[in-house]
Amino acid sequence: MSEKKTQTCDGPVGPIDWGEIEHWDRSYYLHNVQAQAEYVFTGVERTDGNYLYLADGTRLLDFQSQLVSDSMGHRHPKVHAEIKRAMGRYGHVFFGLATDYRARAAKIVIEDILGGEKGWAGRVRFLSSGSEGVECALAMARLYTGRPVILTQAHSFHGMTIGATQLRGYRGNITPAESPDEIRDVPGFPGPGIVAIPAPEFHDWEGAGPLPSLVATERIIQDVGPENIAAVITETMLGAAGYLPHDRYLVELYGLSRKYDFLWIDDEVMCGFGRLGDWFSYQGYDGIEPDLMPIGKSINGCALPVGGVVASRPIAEYFDRARWWSGSTNDGHALVCASIVGNLETMIEEDIIARIRRLSPYLEAKLRDVGRRHACVGRIAGRGFYFCVDLVDAAGNPIVAEDRDTGFVGDIASHPNHVIARECAKRGLYLGGFVPNTIKVAPPFTITEEEIDFGIGVFDEALAVIDRQIGINRSRA
């Protein structure tokens, strides 16, 4: 238990009784991912720059930007200064009233970053989470096309809400301007309307001819009937599953959406705002433009809860003509919009995209070098500031056989991602992964070369532990 005061930018606070905090946290908070009995309490005293400071005095370099989310480091001074300035004037202002911050944030996204009149994007709405951005995009796609079905990739992740618009009541229905007495529900209401398509091939798939995933996807499109399909939703680099699809995948899937005339929802919640080395990850491919684009995370580095959706010009114009009974209490929150303004202005002024592009080859070269030294390292793939490292056994197979099909059963604490996370934490590094065999290296855009060297050095030592474990497995086999 720490009795010392905690330093803040406004002076010391506390002391915080971390024993009491742990008791309350264990007793009353509804935790995620772990059962209560296996919950590991890790008190964070404060966050600063590229570091997390734990209650037990440990300092961790954040090599994963928490959930591939806190992209400009923690408590970036310019972002926090903008939030503080906004707090001098604003608390909450509901979506029926306008603030300068909401307008400025929208202008930066649509005009400065996405090219304004020369670009594809028409409007943006700011929400409280990426999940809400996805929900909003699903409803918009269904309303715009009048069709119920959404195609979604196996292994993808798009958030944790369960189709709130399919519940009764205030449910995202639309009253078209041309027929103001007609209520048009989100098509598919109240049914699910979700159809899975195969996961993309890995980037290093070497087969000849068309990608099997897309051959199967085209068959599904024909079975479902294109006239029923509102949209396909994709991730560019898969976040939870942690891999980079084959280079042809996204362009050719987009081609199917044009051939069969349905929308493409490009989920940029994780990969957008610089993560893959472009403002948006679709810009890494030629000739594709989203119809709808959920956003979140790096738009403000999660300084405050954030999400949103960008709509193409035609879709924005369709909704311009309608009354759309949608909106949540915190939409376009003044303080959130101030954090977006502070973050994006800083990214533009400091040309953070150029910084990511300059440092990405340095990070990748170091990772590949470390990979060559360890038998347990298999595939390494990624772009920009997001690389995934797959861990394999002595035969080159996933160490946990279920790999990305895991149901998170059994002794997950012994899975390689947790072993790496523990070994890294012991040595001052925050790094791990979601699925058992894959480590997600995704440092903040503010990381220095020296910090990359430190992070890679620690990862190197943690990988040696897995090497020894697969050696033990081999001798047991």
Ligand SMILES: Cc1ncc(COP(=O)(O)O)c(C=O)c1O
């Ligand atoms: C691709 C993608 N979409 C949507 C979400 C959901 O965003 P949030 O957690 O902010 O609700 C995430 C979160 O990790 C994500 O990675």
